[in-house]
Amino acid sequence: DARVTQTPRHKVTEMGQEVTMRCQPILGHNTVFWYRQTMMQGLELLAYFRNRAPLDDSGMPKDRFSAEMPDATLATLKIQPSEPRDSAVYFCASGFRLGTDLFFGSGTQLSVL
């Protein structure tokens, strides 16, 4: 059963520390999205990739967030330095092409103290 895999499931860290979240998209999918979910803002699009190239990262705070796809099987979202306001659930999703339905991972619950 193909699925999007995210690690870690939970991360607790202190303010100022670097956080790296990883995502393994479903094999064959060529689009990867990163979303952040909070009670106040709901689901926010942070960035997305097509064929490993970043297409839009306008939703991401550039000074501390970075997203990459080192290869087709791995997407990473990094926060450096982390702040308490970054506490949220971060979801990765993948699909075959832009405009079609997405498959979501189970998310990374991040708590920055």
Added chain:
Amino acid sequence: AQSVTQPDIHITVSEGASLELRCNYSYGATPYLFWYVQSPGQGLQLLLKYFSGDTLVQGIKGFEAEFKRSQSSFNLRKPSVHWSDAAEYFCAVVYNNNDMRFGAGTRLTVKP
């Protein structure tokens, strides 16, 4: 600005009763429309989608949704709700064949 609106933050229905969750979008053309469900601690699961054609679409778990262009709506319905349907429901829209934007979500509580 392009947006997706789910007017109801929280809805409570009795088990066996019918359900309708509202979704409105703002866009000049017809976007791709989706409904997702999220159970606690889980990611989002696709219920159904509309791209074109028949405006009444059937999804999984007995859900259906109707696209109404004149009302810019894509409301989700189910004739008889089960206790396992309690979850958060998100309407989503893809504009210009690009990124997917989500509504704020509607939390569904099912009373015994």
